[in-house]
Amino acid sequence: xxxxxxxxxxxxxxxxxxxxxxxxxxxxxxxxxxxxxxxxxxxxxxxxxxxxxxxxxxxxxxxxxxxxxxxxxxxxxxxxxxxxxxxxxxxxxxxxxxxxxxxxxxxxxxxxxxxxxxxxxxxxxxxxxxxxxxxxxxxxxxxxxxxxxxxxxxxxxxxxxxxxxxxxxxxxxxxxxxxxxxxxxxxxxxxxxxxxxxxxxxxxxxxxxxxxxxxxxxxxxxxxxx
Numbered sequence: 005x006x007x008x009x010x011x012x013x014x015x016x017x018x019x020x021x022x023x024x025x026x027x028x029x030x031x032x033x034x035x036x037x038x039x040x041x042x043x044x045x046x047x048x049x050x051x052x053x054x055x056x057x058x059x060x061x062x063x064x065x066x067x068x069x070x071x072x073x074x075x076x077x078x079x080x081x082x083x084x085x086x087x088x089x090x091x092x093x094x095x096x097x098x099x100x101x102x103x104x105x106x107x108x109x110x111x112x113x114x115x116x117x118x119x120x121x122x123x124x125x126x127x128x129x130x131x132x133x134x135x136x137x138x139x140x141x142x143x144x145x146x147x148x149x150x151x152x153x154x155x156x157x158x159x160x161x162x163x164x165x166x167x168x169x170x171x172x173x174x175x176x177x178x179x180x181x182x183x184x185x186x187x188x189x190x191x192x193x194x195x196x197x198x199x200x201x202x203x204x205x206x207x208x209x210x211x212x213x214x215x216x217x218x219x220x221x222x223x224x225x226x227x228x229x230x
Contacts (some may be wrong), residue, residue: 047068095123125197141169164194179208
C-alpha cells in the first residue's frame with residue numbers, strides 16, 4: 005500500500021480530555037502535511053480546526069454524544085447543527101446503543117434519523133454522518149440490525165466502535181460490509197494503533213479507519229524514521 009493511499013483512508017483523531025488550542029494547531033498542521041482524509045476533534049475545537057484547514061484537502065470531523073450515545077435525540081440534533089455551522093463536514097454520532105441492545109430498533113432509527121436530518125438541513129453544506137455502532141457490545145445479530153438502521157436513515161458511514169466498548173475487529177468489519185449496501189461505507193475505529201492492524205481492517209472491507217497514530221503509520225510507509 006502506498007503512503008498517499010493509506011493517508012486518504014485515515015481519520016486522524018484528537019478526542020481526549022484536556023485538548024488545548026496548541027494541540028489542535030499541531031494536529032491540523034500534521035494532518036495537512038500527511039494529507040489525511042479528515043481530522044476528528046472535540047466539538048469545541050471544530051471552528052479552530054476549520055480555520056486551520058481551510059482551502060486544503062483535509063475535512064473537519066467531530067463527535068456527538070460520545071462515547072455512550074446517551075443524549076436525548078433533540079440534544080444530539082442540536083449538537084450536530086452547531087458542529088456544522090462551526091465548520092464540521094463529517095460527524096460521528098454514537099447511536100442509541102441501549103435501544104439496540106433492547107431490540108427497540110424503531111427508537112434507534114428515529115434517533116439516528118433525526119441526526120441525519122439535522123446534518124443535511126440549514127447550511128446547504130454536504131455533511132457526512134457516520135453512525136457509531138459499538139459492534140463489540142452487539143454481537144452479530146444485533147450488529148446486522150444496526151446496519152439495517154444505518155442504511156434506512158441514509159447515513160453515509162457505519163463506524164465499528166468508539167474504543168470504549170472494545171477495539172476494532174476485522175470480523176466486525178466483515179459483517180458490516182456484508183450487511184450494508186454498497187453506498188454506505190465502513191469505518192474501523194477503536195485502538196487502531198499500528199500499521200499492520202490498519203491494513204488488515206482495510207483488507208477486511210473498511211473504507212476508512214480512525215487512529216491517533218497517523219504520523220507513525222504514514223511515515224513508516226514513506227520510509228521516514230518515526
